[in-house]
Amino acid sequence: MPFGPDDWSAIRLTLKLAATATCLLLLLGTPLAWWLARTRSWLKGPVGAVVALPLVLPPTVLGFYLLVTLGPNGPVGQLTQSLGLGLLPFTFPGLVLASVLYSMPFVVQPLQQAFDTLGERPLEVAATLRASPWDTFFSVVLPLARPGFITATILGFAHTVGEFGVVLMIGGNIPDKTRVVSVQIYDHVEALEYTQAHWLAGGMLLFSFLVLLALYGSKARSRHGF
């Protein structure tokens, strides 16, 4: 058996984390991307920049700020404690929060792009047909922006699976809670358990390749298809 029980636990946890974060990101990212694509507010620039920050910031910056602000002396930590939620570092919800922040641009940017290319026309047509805004969104915008949603979902999921630095800084390496595959690989490598490291790392490589192949493959097909 190439994977030990610890490895399986890490794999399960990683998939759970990526799935949870991606769902949340689609829920939060869709209205945000919509607003970014439509608004003429001066806030568009600053908000867009904040969303894109994780693209350029090293994970250590995010990890450090999360550790400090989510901790018992930080503002968010004091809030979560007063709400009876306890502290977020070293917990699964803490990792979900970190992943949502960290993978935000990978979901918001493809969606924003999809909404941008949509233009005003389909919305105006829907309005003249007396479609309500919600109706317009679900029966016009969603189907037209489908490729954007697919890209956002795949990239958000894959990027969360590939997360390492932030998890290392706020995770605490707890089996079944915060020890994801990337951290497990790191542990194997550091302990010179190269065989186990190879299995997990090779699996990760294959997974990432297949995900990107699915993404770029489907893009190429849809371009030739029409």
Add this chain to the structure above:
Amino acid sequence: MPHPRPLVSTLAAALLATFAATAAQADEVQVAVAANFTAPMQKIAAQFEKDTGHKAVLSFGATGKFYAQIKNGAPFEVFLAADDETPARLEKENGTLPGSRFTYAIGKLVLWSAKPAIVDNQGEVLKQGGFDHLSLANPKLAPYGLAAVETLKALGAYEALAPKFVQAENIAQAYNFVATGNALLGFVAYSQVLDEHGQLKGGSVWLVPSKYYSPIRQDAVILEKGTTSGKAKPAAEALVKYLQGDKARAVIKGYGYAL
């Protein structure tokens, strides 16, 4: 185009000067330092540079991690480990200068909280509970993490507390988890909770009796990369000598290590 020429030659001269300068002070020694020894080593390295003119370039991390890096060709010339097993293993594998291994410090484990009156001087808090997280260094990689596990097993508290473990990548991160308050308490090195005058920096601490864990003999060794034709490079040799001198020993003792 007459203009770029002077610029180019100025640049070339500057580059040459830089190389010449590097060559002149080439006596640098690359040192891998166990994370628990960070503060004392920074102080010793500064004195070492002042006293000998050699420069010690320091990297800090977990001992097990350094072992893996050294085995894979890391450029370290001297290794200050957090245990005696890792340097001995390197010695057996012909990765060191034979006969260069010595104990530079004997480490002490403490249970520490950044808050006062949390940790009592008997370690009873471990049995009473009342905390969510217990921080310790990864026992697979860090000798202080292993000592923490041994202590908990000796106290019969391992099984009960294992679900509360937060494992740090090295002892510095274990300290950091406690210092930020994210873990209420944790096992760290005594040296980490002392300032340079040997006073407790803050919080509450239990100096774990040494009977609970195998002695943390911290050995240093000159690595293969620190030798030329079977002999120690001058800076590496000077550093190892300096570490055994009175000045360095005073610093080491000041941080709570036994010698």
